[in-house]
């Protein structure tokens with residue numbers, strides 16, 4: 001083996017280049033799908049790409065998706081604060097498929113945020129995305145009030 005040149009068996013970009021590579025893939029896909037494309041000049045921005053199409057602006061966060069890690073259907077999700085800013089994930093799959101999720105769910109850890117109960121107004125830890133009440137009791141009382149039962 002002396003003098004042999006080590007050749008990487010890995011196909012596709014190396015880990016350290018994945019971010020840059022998938023952003024370029026996303027940009028190429030957007031351009032070929034009729035978007036006007038603007039890129040962030042910083043490596044560490046909240047938004048990787050801004051795209052324009054049909055009079056609409058899309059703020060995009062580029063996510064590389066390894067099929068081995070996420071399977072065929074699961075995708076890494078964005079933090080809730082980014083979704084609330086109107087940022088959408090654009091996924092670049094290992095196989096080169098590119099897609100935008102126009103209706104993203106927040107990542108699991110960010111579903112546990114503080115929320116204000118729609119019934120009693122107390123601030124509580126939201127355990128489920130879209131949870132509106134601090135307890136089942138509170139929800140029942142709220143619904144009863146809505147129906148005029150108490």
Ligand SMILES: [Zn+2]
Pocket residue numbers: 117118119120121122133134135138
């Ligand atoms: Zn409550």
